[in-house]
Amino acid sequence: MVDCHTHVFPPKIAPKLAAAIGHEFGTHPAGDGSAEDLLKHLDRAGLSHALCFTAALRPDQLIPANSWMLSLRRAHSRLIPLGTVHPDHPSWETELDRLERNGIRGLKIHPDLCGIALDSPRWNPVWEAAQGRFLLMIHMGPIRENGATLSRPRDLAVILKRFPGLAVIAAHLGGLYLWEETLAHLAGLDLYMDTSCCPGVVPEPAFAAILKRHDPERILFGSDYPLFAPDKQQAALGRLLAKIGMPSEKVFRNGASLARRLQTGGFPDLAPPPGH
Numbered sequence: 001m002v003d004c005h006t007h008v009f010p011p012k013i014a015p016k017l018a019a020a021i022g023h024e025f026g027t028h029p030a031g032d033g034s035a036e037d038l039l040k041h042l043d044r045a046g047l048s049h050a051l052c053f054t055a056a057l058r059p060d061q062l063i064p065a066n067s068w069m070l071s072l073r074r075a076h077s078r079l080i081p082l083g084t085v086h087p088d089h090p091s092w093e094t095e096l097d098r099l100e101r102n103g104i105r106g107l108k109i110h111p112d113l114c115g116i117a118l119d120s121p122r123w124n125p126v127w128e129a130a131q132g133r134f135l136l137m138i139h140m141g142p143i144r145e146n147g148a149t150l151s152r153p154r155d156l157a158v159i160l161k162r163f164p165g166l167a168v169i170a171a172h173l174g175g176l177y178l179w180e181e182t183l184a185h186l187a188g189l190d191l192y193m194d195t196s197c198c199p200g201v202v203p204e205p206a207f208a209a210i211l212k213r214h215d216p217e218r219i220l221f222g223s224d225y226p227l228f229a230p231d232k233q234q235a236a237l238g239r240l241l242a243k244i245g246m247p248s249e250k251v252f253r254n255g256a257s258l259a260r261r262l263q264t265g266g267f268p269d270l271a272p273p274p275g276h
Helices: 014-025 035-045 059-075 092-101 121-130 153-162 179-185 204-213 230-243 254-264
Strands: 002-007 049-053 079-081 106-109 135-138 167-170 192-194
Touching: 002 035, 002 254, 035 049, 035 079, 035 230, 049 059, 049 254, 059 079, 059 092, 079 254, 092 121, 106 121, 121 153, 153 167, 153 179, 179 204, 204 230
Parallel strands: 002 049, 049 079, 106 135, 135 167, 167 192
Antiparallel strands: none
């Protein structure tokens, strides 16, 4: 089994960033954000691999962030790193070439941290370039105190219609605390959603309604390490699935084929599962 949503940081800044993430969510992080600590957590949870990410908050962070991900790919065969992109970097297209040439076939997009709304035209060249090349892990939600967010399910639905060749994982079940909007705009579309941050948060009726409309084979387990421990998130998701009458293997097994395809370059068509 595979954890499809983790973050790993360079050793010198990992503890500081992990603590900052915990502070933002009002909790103590479960890990220190290092590759070595994540591997220990994977062992504890009985997980074989993890997709891991970083993000470029500013254009000048793009190349160092991707270089870090490339170093992870070389050093740890159980970690499957995704690169990132910032649309304001003058050489972002060259960076996509570098990632692809070195075997990284996924990108993490974080509109909130970049400060660029998901529906901004500034992303359009990125969507165009990613079609047929990269799997996109897109941060979705959450609603902030003033009711605003830069990454809404309805905006992603519009993007998928305009760029039908995109292969996407919508993080946090399509939008943290935006369950009704996920149900209305994303459930049933040709994309993956992960469960990161959702066990213990998403109401059972909302989760059941989304899984009734969205193919369970397109739901991926993700822990959001270092914020949460993979084993505890596994257990919480298993309890949630049991409460709504969904066999846990319908979700927990889905990350394995995705991970193999990222490792072997078998992307980005993301064809629907057999029979769909």
